Amino acid sequence: MSVMQIGLLGIAGVLMAVQFKSGKSEYGIYISIGLSLLVFFSIVSKLKVILDVVRQIGETIHLNTAYVGMLMKMLGIAYVAEFSSGICKDAGYQTIASQIEIFSKLAILVMGMPVILALLEMIGEFLS
Structure with missing residues (x-):
């Protein structure tokens, strides 16, 4: 996912959570946790690129x-x-x-x- 998609998803999730805040506040927490997990797994999928670059740097300067x-x-x-x-x-x-x-x-x-x-x-x- 791109930064724009994550940002829009986050804003939509916050707006949904705010709607539930007055009635069933626990639903807002569940929405927040669900969105957080989605962002978390999106970031984890991007970590492979970071690991490859760090390995290349380590090989270049002999760390x-x-x-x-x-x-x-x-x-x-x-x-x-x-x-x-x-x-x-x-x-x-x-x-x-x-x-x-x-x-x-x-x-x-x-x-x-x-x-x-x-x-x-x-x-x-x-x-x-």
Whole structure:
């Protein structure tokens, strides 16, 4: 789907959800979740292009493939966490959304620790 199609679909979904807000508010939440999932799967289908480009960049500048894989996992964690958090906020559960955001930030930090340790080790080698 193109950006224009996603944008129009989002606007149509929001207008439908607003119509249900006065009577059956849970239908608005269901519409929001359905549209969010549709956009999510549209983005996931486009990720193959991004992965191919990142691999080409990694081959060109001779990056360790483990670091590229780790970077892609971090990107995935951030996207899924933002997606989940947004749905929770739309449903009115800001506390759960905040907990998801905190957990994802910590998960990304934990994944980045080996990179930080390798960087510190490299700096230590240069200094000695």
